[in-house]
Amino acid sequence: MKVSSAWLRTWVPGSWSDADLPRLLTRSGLEVDSVQVLDWPGICVAEVLEVSAHPNADRLKVCSVDIGAEEPLQIVTGAPNVEAGARYPCIQAGAKLPDGTAIRKSKLRGEVSEGMLCSGGELGLPEEADEGDGLMRLADDAPVGMPIAEHLGLRDCIVDLEITPNRGDCTSVRGVARELAALAGAEFCPPEVVAVAETLEDAPQAIQIDAPEGCPRYCARLLRGLDPSAKTPDWMHRRIESAGLRCVHLAVDVTNYVLLEWGQPLHAFDAAKLSGALGVRWAESGEKLALLDGTEAVPSPGLDLMIVDGSGPIALAGVMGGAGTAISEGSVDIVLESAFFAPKAVAGCARRHGVHSDAAYRFERGVDPHLQRLVLERASGLLIELGGAQAGPIVEAHSPDHLPQSAVIELRQSRWNALIGAEIASQQALGLLEVIGLEIAPSGTPDSWSVKVPSHRFDLGCEEDLIEEIARLYGYERLPSRVRTAPPDSGIGKTRSASHPRRALQQQLSARGYQEVITYSFVAEEWAHQAGVDEPVRLSNPISSQLQVMRPTLLTSLGQAVEYNRARGLERPRIYEIARVFTAEEEGDALPHQPLMLGLAMTGPRHRRNWADPSEALDFYDLKGDLESLLGGRGGRCEWRPATLAGLEQSAEMVLKGTVVGRIGRLSGDFRLSEHGIYAAEILLDAVLTDGQAGRTVPPQIQRYPRVQRDLALVLPISVSSAEVLECVRKAAGALLHEVQVFDCYTNKDFERLQQYSLGIGLVLGDADRTLTETRINKCINAVIASLQRKCGAALRS
Numbered sequence: 181m182k183v184s185s186a187w188l189r190t191w192v193p194g195s196w197s198d199a200d201l202p203r204l205l206t207r208s209g210l211e212v213d214s215v216q217v218l219d220w221p222g223i224c225v226a227e228v229l230e231v232s233a234h235p236n237a238d239r240l241k242v243c244s245v246d247i248g249a250e251e252p253l254q255i256v257t258g259a260p261n262v263e264a265g266a267r268y269p270c271i272q273a274g275a276k277l278p279d280g281t282a283i284r285k286s287k288l289r290g291e292v293s294e295g296m297l298c299s300g301g302e303l304g305l306p307e308e309a310d311e312g313d314g315l316m317r318l319a320d321d322a323p324v325g326m327p328i329a330e331h332l333g334l335r336d337c338i339v340d341l342e343i344t345p346n347r348g349d350c351t352s353v354r355g356v357a358r359e360l361a362a363l364a365g366a367e368f369c370p371p372e373v374v375a376v377a378e379t380l381e382d383a384p385q386a387i388q389i390d391a392p393e394g395c396p397r398y399c400a401r402l403l404r405g406l407d408p409s410a411k412t413p414d415w416m417h418r419r420i421e422s423a424g425l426r427c428v429h430l431a432v433d434v435t436n437y438v439l440l441e442w443g444q445p446l447h448a449f450d451a452a453k454l455s456g457a458l459g460v461r462w463a464e465s466g467e468k469l470a471l472l473d474g475t476e477a478v479p480s481p482g483l484d485l486m487i488v489d490g491s492g493p494i495a496l497a498g499v500m501g502g503a504g505t506a507i508s509e510g511s512v513d514i515v516l517e518s519a520f521f522a523p524k525a526v527a528g529c530a531r532r533h534g535v536h537s538d539a540a541y542r543f544e545r546g547v548d549p550h551l552q553r554l555v556l557e558r559a560s561g562l563l564i565e566l567g568g569a570q571a572g573p574i575v576e577a578h579s580p581d582h583l584p585q586s587a588v589i590e591l592r593q594s595r596w597n598a599l600i601g602a603e604i605a606s607q608q609a610l611g612l613l614e615v616i617g618l619e620i621a622p623s624g625t626p627d628s629w630s631v632k633v634p635s636h637r638f639d640l641g642c643e644e645d646l647i648e649e650i651a652r653l654y655g656y657e658r659l660p661s662r663v664r665t666a667p668p669d670s671g672i673g674k675t676r677s678a679s680h681p682r683r684a685l686q687q688q689l690s691a692r693g694y695q696e697v698i699t700y701s702f703v704a705e706e707w708a709h710q711a712g713v714d715e716p717v718r719l720s721n722p723i724s725s726q727l728q729v730m731r732p733t734l735l736t737s738l739g740q741a742v743e744y745n746r747a748r749g750l751e752r753p754r755i756y757e758i759a760r761v762f763t764a765e766e767e768g769d770a771l772p773h774q775p776l777m778l779g780l781a782m783t784g785p786r787h788r789r790n791w792a793d794p795s796e797a798l799d800f801y802d803l804k805g806d807l808e809s810l811l812g813g814r815g816g817r818c819e820w821r822p823a824t825l826a827g828l829e830q831s832a833e834m835v836l837k838g839t840v841v842g843r844i845g846r847l848s849g850d851f852r853l854s855e856h857g858i859y860a861a862e863i864l865l866d867a868v869l870t871d872g873q874a875g876r877t878v879p880p881q882i883q884r885y886p887r888v889q890r891d892l893a894l895v896l897p898i899s900v901s902s903a904e905v906l907e908c909v910r911k912a913a914g915a916l917l918h919e920v921q922v923f924d925c926y927t928n929k930d931f932e933r934l935q936q937y938s939l940g941i942g943l944v945l946g947d948a949d950r951t952l953t954e955t956r957i958n959k960c961i962n963a964v965i966a967s968l969q970r971k972c973g974a975a976l977r978s
Contacts, residue, residue, distance in 0.1 A: 183356050184422040185337035191357035194366030198337035201360070208359040209652055210350060211342040218336040218422075222275020222283075223298065223328045224248065225318060231264045236289040245270055245297070248325020256293035261314030268315045269298040269328045278304040303328070305414070338422055346639040348523075348545030352443030355636070362615040362653055376560045380404055380572035384515055385457035392579035394485040394525035395460040395497060399552045399576045401560060402451060403569040404513045406431060410567040425538070431507050431514050434562045436538070443636075444518060444547050444555040445539035447495065451513035453505040456490020460497060460519075469493045470503040477533050484529045485521065498526035498543040499535050514569075516559055518552040520583070528721060548636040549583050552576075586633050587641055591620075593627040596647045602659050604650065612653040613646065681869040682758065685778070688810055694754045694780065699737035701762070702727035707736040710848075712826025717762045717772045730762035730772065734779030735827060735860045739847045742781050742858050752784030752798070758865065780806070781847075781860040800830050803859045804844060807834070811868050818868075820844075820903050834863060841867040887918060887946035890961055893977040898935045900972045905939060912967035916952070916960050919944040938977055 185198045196204065202212045226247045234240035234256065241262060244252045247270055255270070262268070271277060272295045273285040283296050296302075300316040322331055329335040341356070349355040354370060361368035384400045412420075412433040420427055423440050427433050435446040463479030463486050470476050477496055479486060485497035495501040498521035507514065527544035530536065556574055563569045593606050610620050610629065618640075619632040633640045640646060651659065686696065704726045708716035716729035731737060734757055745753040757779045762772040782803055785795040804820065811818060819835040823843070831845030842863035896905065902922050909920050924940030931937050945952060945960060968974035 181343055181351055182338050182340050182423045183353060184419060185339070186335075187353055187419050187422070188357050188360060190371070191353060191369055192361045192364065192366050193369060194361075194364055196360070196364040196366060200364070201337060201339055204360055204363045205339060205341065205356070207652075207655065207657075208363055210347070210356070210359065211344070213340040213342045216338040216340070218278075218329065218334065218338065219327065220278060220303070220329045220334070221327075223269055223271045223277075223303070225267055225322045225324055225326045225328060225331050226253075226270030226297070227267045227324050228262060228264055228297075231262055234289060234291060236291070240288060240291075242291055243297070245295070246324055247272065247295075253294040254292055255295050255297060256288040256291050257297050257315075259297060259299070259314045261317065262297065267318040267320065267322045267324065269303060269318065271296050271298055277302055334418070336422060343545070345545055348542060348547065348638060349443070349636040351542045351545060352439075353441050355443055358616060362612070368615075373554055373558045374561065375557050376564055376571050378573050379570045383572045384575050387575055387577040388457060388459035388461075389577045389579065390459065390461035391485055391525075392582045394462070394522050395519055396522070396580075396582035397520040397549060397552055397576070397578040398458075398460055399518045399556050399574055400458055401516050401556055401574045402513065402572040403516065403560060403563055404451075404572075406512055406514060406563060406567045406569040408510055408512060413566060416566075429507055429509065429511070430567050431511065431563065434559050434566070435516070437562070438555050438559045439538060439542070442551060442555045442558065443542055444551045445498070445542055446555060446559055447501050447517040447539070448507050449494065449501070449505045449515040449517065450507050450511045451515050452511075454489050454494070454515060458515075458517075459488045461486060461488060463493070467493055469496065471496065471500045471535070472503055472506055473500065473535070474503075475533075475535075477535075479529075480532060484532070485525045487517070496529055496533065496535070497521050499530050499533070499540045500537050514563075516556060516563075518556040518559075520547065520549045520552055522582075524721070531724065546638040550635045584635070584638070586635055589631045589633065589640070589643055589646055590623055591629050591631050591643055591646050592625075595643060596650055599644065599647050600651050600654075600659065601662060602654075604654060609650045609654070612650055616649065616653070618646075618649075682865075685810065685869065686758070689756050689780075692754075692806055692810070694756045697738070697741050697755045697757050698759070699731075699734070699741060699757060700727060701731055701759070703729060703731045703736060705729050708732050710827045711736060713763065715764055717764050732761055732763050733827075734759060734761060734777050734862050735781070735847060738779050738781035738860055739858050742783050746783065752782070752788070754780075754782045756780045776865045778863045778865045779860065780862075781858055783856045783858045785856075797856045798859060800844070800846065800859055803861055804832075807842075807844065807861055807863070811863075819907065822901065828860075829857075834861075836867055839867065883946060883948070885947060885949075885951045887944050888952055888957055889942060889944050890957070891923070891940060891942050892961075892965070893924070894939050894941065894968065894974045895931075895936055895977050896939055897973050898937055900974075902939060905941065905968065905972055905974070908967050908971050909941065909943065909964050912964045913943065913945070913960055916945045916947060916956070917943060918946050 185201050198217065202215050206212050224247055226245045228243050229246050229252055230244040232242050234242050240256055240258050243255045243257060243262060245255050246252050271283050273283055276282050285292070285294050287293070297315050299314065303316065305316070318331070341350070343351055350359060358368055360366070380402065382402050382404065384402055387398050387400060389395055389398055410430045412427050412430050416433060416437055417427050420433060420436055420440065425436050431448045435448050439445050462482050463484040465481045467479050468476055469479065479493065479496070486493045487495035487497050493502065494505045521543045523544050523546050526540055530540040530544065553574060553576070560571045564571060596609060597603055606627070613631065614620060617634040621630045623630045631646055640649070702719065702722065705716065705728050708729050711733045713732040716732050718729050722728040738755060738757060741755055742753050759777065760774045761777050762774055764772055780803065782798055784798060786798050786802060787795065789795060808818070821833045821835055823831055823833040825831040825843050825845060827848055828843065828845030829848045831843060833840045834842035834844065842861060844861035846857040846859050894905070902925070906920055910917060920941060920943050922939060923942050924938070926938040943964070945957060965976065
């Protein structure tokens, strides 16, 4: 939201400067996104001393112009109304016009021009500032050389604020001015709003509210006789455009102006286009509405709040009006609407239809529920003053039971001193709260008070909220810094120890080149279906049509993160996430099952580009190897079983002590990069990271006696996996086996015909107490071979 310092100064007079404004607003907790100073450097008041005809062009004139410098400038102009002795805005060579156009010293048909005399349009001012098609003529006593922004009173500072969802009260000049007054120690002076004379007896018919939970208050007023030729005055035009809005018509401009000023959206209907009484209800099946932005909305029955007349829907309540009742250049009679719409009703509607309007921006954050009649009087007064309209009575319908109620909170001095960590006197603390409109009365005990929250502060609901306001207005920078200490046996910091299982795992992942990511817990429903989950945990009020369900797996989110980083030039992304996933319980009302998972994903070449090493793509076994290294010694030995899994190709299950605890494979579906596949794995973290030894890396013991290596070349049935072979070897070799690994896997046409393959395995044998003899070695190897022949159908390759 953009706010003008000049406009704020009409609400908060005082000694604060434009330079102070961003600092004060930042102190208040409002995020300052940018600051734009409007002073039009290089443009000043100039007097034309002499006008002569251009020697080479009939329509151009050569002027001698005084801008307050030692020597006059020579400027060539084609304006028909230039006169000697008159004063005009002049921009010097090297400066820029407000639209960014740079003015340079140049020759026009052979004559040097050292600047430009300006029209109002070239300065971004309304057309009425010019004399026909000519220059903007200034008063004869305008000081020569004075900056034009200062002379016209246009110098300003525009601050662009990022308003957080909890501070809906600051989406207006009124709200920002209240904060500014509190921090600058200045007086808050809102303009006086006087009820207009009701010179008409006409009024809209009684308003029917059939959805009081969505619209507990609706006010409307009929105004007749608006002058169609009435123009928006310059001062209003400048303020509206400084806020980033466009001026279109006096009636619409007045509603926008009051919206910016007070934070309460209004809407103007052309009374001639209305049919019957106004009403508010939920949308019904089969309805459609053409909106002001040219789109057509199909309201969701029972979900979208509608403004209707006798003919049907005429506006999406709190979001956007309909094109059928819009104000046009010939509109004479109008109906002004001012209502309070519940934030949830507006927010859901705006998201469903993808409509982002200034009204929805404010309603979804919350507006003051007691402001509707006041702003209706304010807008009516402006239309009467500027457009010659006549006003009828205000018609109102409301449901007190559905209006938000102001909270009354007990505030204790002992509590605010304890939470803030500083002794703030009660008089000072309560004074800070009173400045922002809170009403304070004594409570039952000496150090406590009863605080009534004003209707515009939806975010204040408990004692801690009030204490936060005290600290914010007192100034966080004034609070003392204290180092808090804790007893040695308090337990603080123990979970952050490097030896903690989860922390140790994260350190190992980082050492292997993985980077941690944090992805949304919400995903699109089709992603859940791709993962094989037909009934994911759905959100009742999703923030986006692409984020409707809680994620049942980390794999799709990690796949999207990999593709995002690959598309931005990261050659070999390796990422991981430790987070919970959500699956629905069989009982209807039970909370979702939320296991803690470790997810990994990788793609790209195996190594960085190297002249001595041809690039090879990462594959299934790279990720499997990383997992085996990471989880070795944690919770027992893992087994890998080939499996057909939803959303994965070339996939396998990770089995621990007979239970499936993870899965691994290449992502399928939409995750198909042009060069490499995305390999991902997901593991139930609690199953592999248990207390005790689980998170610790046990250093290998130094062997006093030599080890022996033996290799076996086996011929196996194609149905027997290498994992089964290795498990068989481990059991048969017993305590003498220190290590076993596959070093070769081979097949050819003859093996394929016999449905066999060749597997080479290496065994490392050793004894911690004595040197192995050949007899013991042979006995162990023979036991392994016999077990492989019996259990796996293996034969030694000749």
